[in-house]
Amino acid sequence: xxxxxxxxxxxxxxxxxxxxxxxxxxxxxxxxxxxxxxxxxxxxxxxxxxxxxxxxxxxxxxxxxxxxxxxxxxxxxxxxxxxxxxxxxxxxxxxxxxxxxxxxxxxxxxxxxxxxxxxxxxxxxxxxxxxxxxxxxxxxxxxxxxxxxxxxxxxxxxxxxxxxxxxxxxxxxxxxxxxxxxxxxxxxxxxxxxxxxxxxxxxxxxxxxxxxxxxxxxxxxxxxxxxxxxxxxxxxxxxxxxxxxxxxxxxxxxxxxxxxxxxxxxxxxxxxxxxxxxxxxxxxxxxxxxxxxxxxxxxxxxxxxxxxxxxxxxxxxxxx
Numbered sequence: 001x002x003x004x005x006x007x008x009x010x011x012x013x014x015x016x017x018x019x020x021x022x023x024x025x026x027x028x029x030x031x032x033x034x035x036x037x038x039x040x041x042x043x044x045x046x047x048x049x050x051x052x053x054x055x056x057x058x059x060x061x062x063x064x065x066x067x068x069x070x071x072x073x074x075x076x077x078x079x080x081x082x083x084x085x086x087x088x089x090x091x092x093x094x095x096x097x098x099x100x101x102x103x104x105x106x107x108x109x110x111x112x113x114x115x116x117x118x119x120x121x122x123x124x125x126x127x128x129x130x131x132x133x134x135x136x137x138x139x140x141x142x143x144x145x146x147x148x149x150x151x152x153x154x155x156x157x158x159x160x161x162x163x164x165x166x167x168x169x170x171x172x173x174x175x176x177x178x179x180x181x182x183x184x185x186x187x188x189x190x191x192x193x194x195x196x197x198x199x200x201x202x203x204x205x206x207x208x209x210x211x212x213x214x215x216x217x218x219x220x221x222x223x224x225x226x227x228x229x230x231x232x233x234x235x236x237x238x239x240x241x242x243x244x245x246x247x248x249x250x251x252x253x254x255x256x257x258x259x260x261x262x263x264x265x266x267x268x269x270x271x272x273x274x275x276x277x278x279x280x281x282x283x284x285x286x287x288x289x290x291x292x293x294x295x296x297x298x299x300x301x302x303x304x305x306x307x308x309x310x311x312x313x314x315x316x317x318x319x320x
Contacts, residue, residue, distance in 0.1 A: 022080065023087055028181040031097035034120060036186035037129075042096065045123035045152040058090040061117055064157035066150060084115075085158045091119035098131070099158075100182040105175055109166040110141070114182050115158040116150065123152040130185035133165060135177035139220060142185075142195070143169040171195075171220045194252045195219055198292040218250065219293045225254045230288070234317035235295075237268070243302030245277050249317070250295050251288045259288040264319055266298055271314040276307045 034042070063085040065073070073081075084101055091097060102113035112133060118124040126147040133141045145163050153159045163182075197212075197219045204212070218235055225231040236248035247268060253259045267278040277300040288294045302308075 019083060022084055025101045026084060026087055027100040027179070029089060029097050029099040029117075030181060030183045031092065031095040031117075031119075032184055032186045034094060034096050034124070037096070038186070040127060041129050041186070042124055042126045044120070045125050057093040059093050059119055059156055060090055061085065061088065061119070061156050061158045064154050064159045066159065066161075069160070081160055085160075088115065088117070088158060091117060091156075093119055093121075095119045096124060096126075096184070098182050098184050100180065101160075103133070103180055109164055109169070110175075111162055111164050112182055113160060113162050115160055116147070116153060117158040118153040118155060121155045123154050125152045126150060131163060132183045132185060134181050134183060135175070136179060139171055140175070140177075140180075141165045141169040141171060172217070194225065194254060194291050194293050196292045198289055198294045200294065200296075203295065203297075215250070215293075215295060222250075222252065225252055227254055228256070229254045230259050232317065232319045234268075234315065237312050237315055239308075243305060243308060245300040245305050247298050247300075247317070248295060249298060249319075250293055251286065252293050253288040253290055256290050258290065259286070260284070261286055267318040268300075269316045269318070270307065270310040270312060271316075273316075274307055274310065276310045276312070276315070277305045279304050 063082045065078070065081070088099055096119060097117045098114050099117065100112050100114040102111075104111045104113075110133070116126060128144055128146055128148075130142065130144050132139055143165060147161070150159060150161050197216050199207070199212070199215075215235075222233060231252045231254070233250045233252065234247055235250055238246050240246060245268070247266075251259065261283040263280055264283045265278070265280045268276045270276055279300060281298060286294070286296055
């Protein structure tokens with residue numbers, strides 16, 4: 001604990017960091033409405049339920065240290081945290097947020113130091129929350145974090161804490177960036193984020209490593225989908241020499257059970273809205289597990305291609 005403080009204050013060099021340097025460490029804030037967090041993620045300390053707050057009322061917060069931090073930190077470090085907290089923006093009442101201020105790559109992962117902020121008039125206890133690190137607005141690492149040791153955060157307060165992201169939470173290996181932030185994902189929202197790529201063994205055997213990497217990157221770059229739904233995204237298309245049309249689809253399963261369709265009607269249109277190919281296919285071989293993405297190829301014979309010379313640089317997929 002407190003490993004980030006050594007970096008801020010340049011303890012090894014014996015030189016305290018300037019206030020301007022400390023201000024530059026504060027990253028972009030990410031907030032969510034407390035009502036969007038599930039009971040497994042956060043709770044109000046006590047029995048009183050929070051009232052629905054006005055979206056226009058802004059509040060300022062004060063520093064709240066965990067009792068262990070209060071005992072172990074000296075006055076200089078407490079001043080640093082108090083100064084950083086005072087630089088944080090006002091909060092919308094009724095929200096909670098996270099704001100990062102230190103990111104330290106180390107052996108086996110990366111440690112982030114951040115303020116967990118409570119914009120309610122009641123103490124809030126974070127329990128099991130999904131956090132994500134974004135580098136230059138692109139997701140870098142995600143994990144669900146047990147924050148029960150952090151204790152309740154008093155009303156209108158910000159509490160500093162450290163979270164370690166091990167390497168197995170990384171979505172890719174590159175750590176080159178100009179800015180970063182931490183996001184909190186609310187479980188009570190109406191959307192989910194399938195991120196695991198599940199390849200059919202026969203298809204995987206025919207794929208190159210580059211193709212696999214491309215699919216992995218696609219899985220992480222697509223936006224969330226509605227909970228309890230399945231989304232099908234077209235990501236590649238081409239023609240064979242004998243006139244067949246081949247389209248690559250990615251099935252994303254937001255259900256809590258396997259997705260196993262019987263038949264699917266697939267229509268591909270060009271940028272002008274003209275139908276290029278359409279047909280009903282036997283889809284019984286498709287099985288997409290919950291929370292996963294699975295690619296699948298659909299091949300239209302030449303006699304089903306209605307517009308052989310269509311411009312497919314931009315194309316639209318419709319599946320029913």
